Amino acid sequence: MSRIVLFFVFLFIFSATKAQLAEVQANYNSVGDVDFVAYNNTLAPLFLNVDFADLENTTFNEPLPYIKLLEPGFNTLFTLQRHPEAEVPRFNYQIKTFRSNPMSLADLDFPYLIPLAPGETVSVFDVKSLAGFWGSEEPESWNAVGFKARPGQPVFAGRNGIVVEIVGKERSGDPKIWYHTWNNSVTLLQPDGTLICYRNVVDNNKKLKVGEKVFAGQPLGVVAPQTTGLILLIFQHSLDSDKLRFVIPQFVTGENETGLLLSSQKYSVAHPEEIRGLEMSNREKRKYLK
Numbered sequence: 007m008s009r010i011v012l013f014f015v016f017l018f019i020f021s022a023t024k025a026q027l028a029e030v031q032a033n034y035n036s037v038g039d040v041d042f043v044a045y046n047n048t049l050a051p052l053f054l055n056v057d058f059a060d061l062e063n064t065t066f067n068e069p070l071p072y073i074k075l076l077e078p079g080f081n082t083l084f085t086l087q088r089h090p091e092a093e094v095p096r097f098n099y100q101i102k103t104f105r106s107n108p109m110s111l112a113d114l115d116f117p118y119l120i121p122l123a124p125g126e127t128v129s130v131f132d133v134k135s136l137a138g139f140w141g142s143e144e145p146e147s148w149n150a151v152g153f154k155a156r157p158g159q160p161v162f163a164g165r166n167g168i169v170v171e172i173v174g175k176e177r178s179g180d181p182k183i184w185y186h187t188w189n190n191s192v193t194l195l196q197p198d199g200t201l202i203c204y205r206n207v208v209d210n211n212k213k214l215k216v217g218e219k220v221f222a223g224q225p226l227g228v229v230a231p232q233t234t235g236l237i238l239l240i241f242q243h244s245l246d247s248d249k250l251r252f253v254i255p256q257f258v259t260g261e262n263e264t265g266l267l268l269s270s271q272k273y274s275v276a277h278p279e280e281i282r283g284l285e286m287s288n289r290e291k292r293k294y295l296k
Contacts, residue, residue: 038094046081050216051195053075071109073107105185106195106241130271132269136148139186140186152237154235157229164255172192190206190208197285207227207229209226222285223282261276
């Protein structure tokens with residue numbers, strides 16, 4: 007049976023320039039079915055959308071719209087099974103990749119930790135602008151949370167996540183693979199498929215690595231020099247639009263209290279173990295909650 011390899015260039019949702027973030031391969035097997043696999047060429051997870059059209063001699067049986075989390079490297083996708091007594095399957099399809107899950111429902115009730123040291127008292131401020139988040143563009147509707155902070159003040163993860171981007175004072179590399187254009191930032195992919203960006207954070211000790219899993223309450227770095235605030239931005243891509251969706255998070259405001267934060271208010275920072283352990287396995291709890 008012949009082997010057909012199809013390579014596709016994916017569209018990064020923020021850019022008009024195409025970047026080959028992943029490759030898809032379709033292989034006819036010995037019984038005439040077609041096995042699909044994908045290669046994620048980045049160091050961080052991606053989300054793949056496959057949209058079929060003009061299917062002949064086969065049926066696509068996966069839930070629609072088809073969204074698949076691609077781990078870095080090789081990933082199996084699905085098989086198009088040939089109809090009995092039919093010729094080999096024929097098909098056309100298009101593919102998109104996303105940095106967040108465009109179909110997941112963000113957990114609006116999840117209790118985030120205030121990302122500063124436990125025991126401190128922190129003031130919240132209104133974030134007036136997202137200038138520089140993506141070049142000269144700014145989303146029409148957005149939400150972010152600002153915390154007054156001192157340069158050098160430790161910053162902690164508010165929730166579990168996978169590190170997908172670490173940026174220092176200056177950006178480098180190919181702009182087509184950037185998650186945004188802010189500098190001095192750490193961006194994580196969260197368990198509900200959203201992205202969270204910690205702005206004005208530097209990892210001076212180079213302890214973080216892209217692809218690494220971090221846990222709620224784990225140090226991410228310190229507040230960057232010459233800044234007076236830490237900004238949190240939680241966002242998610244849309245399947246059929248270039249527009250981003252933004253999440254208004256709830257935070258832990260005491261040992262047994264959660265809620266939305268109000269600007270100009272002060273809050274005591276607490277990192278309860280039961281909150282830190284919400285998205286940990288039992289093994290992770292034994293290892294990291296001491």
